[in-house]
Amino acid sequence: MTYKTIxxxxxxxxxxDKAKRLAALLSPYYKGELDLHESPRSHYRMRAEFRVWHEQDDLYYIMFNPETREKIRMDQFVPGSELINTLMTAVRDYVIDKPILRNKLFQVDFLTTTTNEAVISCLYHKQLDKEWEEAAEQMHKALSSLTAKLGLIGRARKQKHVIGTDEVIESLTLGQHSWKTVQTENAFTQPNAAINQQMITWAMHAVGTSSHDLLELYCGNGNFTLPLATQFEHVLATEISKRSVASAQTAAQMNKVDNVAFVRMSSEEFSEALKGDVEKRRLQDIDLTSYDFGTVLVDxxxxxxxxLTLNVVSEYQRILYISCNPETLIQNIEALSDKFDVTKAALFDQFPYTHHIEAGVLLERKAD
Structure with missing residues (x-):
């Protein structure tokens, strides 16, 4: 199904249908009820990428049918946030009669937030010179009134020009608390803000409050890390992306969370370090023996x-597993099934109108 036919x-x-499919996949390991989390039916995506099509004097956005590769004109984007739709029109209308900004423009990306902040990235098949920068400054000024904060980025081969900012601040309300996260252009963020809020809330309820420590692998920008830190003594979180780690550290300061340490390492590297197979320079200021890990979160x-990571996580009492691929999730559950039971499971519809399924499961160690 293409977005045009929503x-x-x-x-x-x-x-x-998704709920039935996930329940069937989990059935050998989980007999309980799935927690089901529906998405808003429109305007749920906070980021989107569009190719730009030049046709004589006309200029418009397109997406491609993933099956036929047919191009589909996108004057509006129903899944996109209201702000994405506003900015789509504004960018197109602004550049269409300005050759400096229009020439060789082949893609526009939008990153938006529920707080009305946005970053627009314009990708070019040409080098960006001083004349382009001056024209882009005027474009930034013209569009800034549409948002609370706006960043405009020009990208070309080995070039990145930032006007304003290349990051936005998202705010999610969880219970009585408002959590701020830093989202950066070209870095991974959860695309569906409403579902993301439900995912974090479910994760917090699933693990409850514990007197031990939490280990998190693949922590990204600290999306799950910081809210969950209120429910554990200490948290050690790992992530391979340097920019995501920096965003997570900034967010920790913004939210006044002081019981989390972030380490820039891949899960494989960290697993090796935990096993004592290698010494890692990035762990030199962290005493792993001081942690009492009872729960591990993986996404x-x-x-x-x-x-290797499966072997490491199997050492703990509980595994909170957030998955974007139910097939590999089931493979991992099967590998852990001798030692763990699935005690909670949820479906999160991050991508409505597609076959994609996001799932969450809590695995708890079987009694000896």
């Missing part, structure tokens, strides 16, 4: 957990 009336049936890429 029919919001079909959403309940599509969501029900891996689509490939799931590698064998």
């Amino acid at each position: 029919d919001t009336a079909e959403y309940p049936a599509q969501f029900a 891996p890429p689509r490939a799931g957990l590698d064998d």
Whole structure:
């Protein structure tokens, strides 16, 4: 299904099909009820990327049908936030008659927040010179009134020009607390703000409050880390992306969270260090023996957990697993099934009108 053919009336049936599919996959390991979390039916995506199509004097956005590669004109984008739709029109209308900004423009990316902040990235098949920078400054000034904060970025081969900012501050309300996160252009963030809020809330309820420490692998910008830090004694969180770690550290200061340490390492590297196989320079200021890890949180890429990381997480009492690929999730659950039971499970519809499923499970060690 392409975005052009979205029919919001079909959403309940599509969501029900996803719930049945996930329940069937989990059935050998989990007999309880799935916690089901529906997405808003429109304007749920906070980021989007569009190719730009030049046709004589006209200029418009396109996406490609993933099956046929047919190009689909996108004058509006129903899944996109209201702000994305506003900025789509504003950018197109501004550059269409300005050759300096229009020439060789082949893609525009939008990152927005529920706090009305945005970063627009314009990608070019040409080098960006002083004349482009001056024209882009005027564009930034013209569009800034549409947002609370606006960043405009020009990208070309080995070039990145930032006007204003390349990051935004998102705010999520969880219970009585408002949490701020730093989201950066070209870095991963959860695309569906409403579902992200539900995911964090579910995770907090799933693990409850503990007197031990939390280990988190693949922590990104601290999206789960900081709210969960209120429920554990200490948190050690790892992430391979330097920019994401910097964003997480900034967010920790903004939210006045002081019981979290962030380490820039891949899960594989950290797993090796935990096993004592290698010494890692980035852990030189951290005494791993001082932590009492009882729960581990993983939010891996689509490939799931590698064998080494699986071996490491199997040492703890509980594993909170957030998955963007139910097939690899089931493979990992199978590998852990001798030692762990799935005690809670949830479906989060990050990507309505697609086949993609986001899931969360809590695995708890079996009684001896």
